Amino acid sequence: MASTSNTSPALEFGLKAMQMMGDHGVEPTPAAYGVWYAYVSGENPEINEKINAQLETGQSFDSPFMFEMESLLNGAEEQLTGTTLETGEQLSGKMDNVIELIASVSGDTNRFGKSMQGVSDALTSEISAADLGQVVETIVAATKQMETRSRELEEKLTESKGEVEELRGNLAKARNEALTDQLTGIANRKAFDEVLLASIASTSQDGSEMCLAMADIDFFKKFNDSFGHQAGDQVLRLVGRCLSNNVKGQDTPARYGGEEFAMILPNTTMVDALKLSNQIRETVKSRELVKKSTGQNLGRVTMSLGVAQFEMGDTPESMIARADAALYQAKEQGRNRVVAADSSVVAPAQATA
Numbered sequence: 001m002a003s004t005s006n007t008s009p010a011l012e013f014g015l016k017a018m019q020m021m022g023d024h025g026v027e028p029t030p031a032a033y034g035v036w037y038a039y040v041s042g043e044n045p046e047i048n049e050k051i052n053a054q055l056e057t058g059q060s061f062d063s064p065f066m067f068e069m070e071s072l073l074n075g076a077e078e079q080l081t082g083t084t085l086e087t088g089e090q091l092s093g094k095m096d097n098v099i100e101l102i103a104s105v106s107g108d109t110n111r112f113g114k115s116m117q118g119v120s121d122a123l124t125s126e127i128s129a130a131d132l133g134q135v136v137e138t139i140v141a142a143t144k145q146m147e148t149r150s151r152e153l154e155e156k157l158t159e160s161k162g163e164v165e166e167l168r169g170n171l172a173k174a175r176n177e178a179l180t181d182q183l184t185g186i187a188n189r190k191a192f193d194e195v196l197l198a199s200i201a202s203t204s205q206d207g208s209e210m211c212l213a214m215a216d217i218d219f220f221k222k223f224n225d226s227f228g229h230q231a232g233d234q235v236l237r238l239v240g241r242c243l244s245n246n247v248k249g250q251d252t253p254a255r256y257g258g259e260e261f262a263m264i265l266p267n268t269t270m271v272d273a274l275k276l277s278n279q280i281r282e283t284v285k286s287r288e289l290v291k292k293s294t295g296q297n298l299g300r301v302t303m304s305l306g307v308a309q310f311e312m313g314d315t316p317e318s319m320i321a322r323a324d325a326a327l328y329q330a331k332e333q334g335r336n337r338v339v340a341a342d343s344s345v346v347a348p349a350q351a352t353a
Contacts, residue, residue: 013257016040024061035069042257043190045183045233047072052229181255183233184240192254192262196316199252199266203310210310211273213263214323215239215280218302218335220259227298231291235259235301242283246276262323270309270342277305277338285336302336309342 017036018028026032038044039051047069054061179191187195196212203210217223217239224232239261243253252264265273281303289298306326308319322341330339 013037013041026061026066031070032066035066035073038073040257041189042181042255043188044073045181049229049233052224056229181240184237184255186240186244186261187252187254189254189257192252192256192264193316195252195254195264196319199264200310200314200316200319203266204312204314208267209269211265211268211270211307212310212319212323213265213273213277213305213307214256214320214327215261215263215277215303215305216327216331217259217261218304218331220301223298223301227291227296230293231289231298234289234292238287238289238301239284239303242280242287246280246283270307270340273307273309274338274340277307281305281336281338304330304335305338306330307338307340309340 014033014037017033017040020026020040021028021032021036026036035047038047042048050069050072051061054065059065179188179194180186181188199210202208217235220232220235223235236255236259240253240255243261243263247253247263247265250266251268254262254264256262263276265276268276285300285302288300290296291298304327306323306329308322308326310319326339326341330337333339
């Protein structure tokens, strides 16, 4: 669960990463720090899976293992950057081709105009019947040539349009993957930060209402220790689905980090945000978990949530701090409940069993 102090999440992740490196005897290099920061923040599920397996089996974090993790981290970043750059270069190339096509047809058009001007000049002077036939042939030939070039241009532009749209789709797909948590399928921390900043800016301008909910899976570490990290991943995916299935189209559910989730709720009052949060809490609690590999019944998990409403002058940090403080109160009051940062608003009746 996120801290309720004034320390930024990034600093907390950094401090935790350094602590874990020291605890496990990892040499404090910049590359190793990057790996452990990714692990603590939960931004790279594959790294988390491998480190969790290492922790579970009690194996050391030796140089070969850390090199593998560093390669995994760098590979993910290079893959995204490579995809983006390659697609951008292809788009640029296609647009150059279109410009060349238009320029060539412009030249053809100028030549056609000059040809027609010559015909016009010939028609304004004395002309014989034989010469008139030649003029007509010139007009027909120039017109046919222009029609042919126009058809070629149309075909090439249609082809280029399809290729450009495909490249744009690839670029959009790459960006979407960069903003999606691969384990749960919902927005990741980077996307959360972008959307929250934009939502606060929009709400500040139009005076609408907006809420932010922070949610934490109760006793998640204990669940992981009891049933293993694969079962823990199953729980995280379950929560991701519950969030996605219950929010509205304009809302943004996100994995904030580890077992903590968030919901950005534009155009939503505190009362409605509390209702939605309680609905999600009840949905998660109602799901009985079964370990896929063995069929073992794992019981149920619960969630605690804290909700803050936008106040004029809010920043992402101030909204997160208030929602996080409410989440902390929900934990302190017994978990499996929703608490509003505004004490004058009471969450709907909720069972705590």
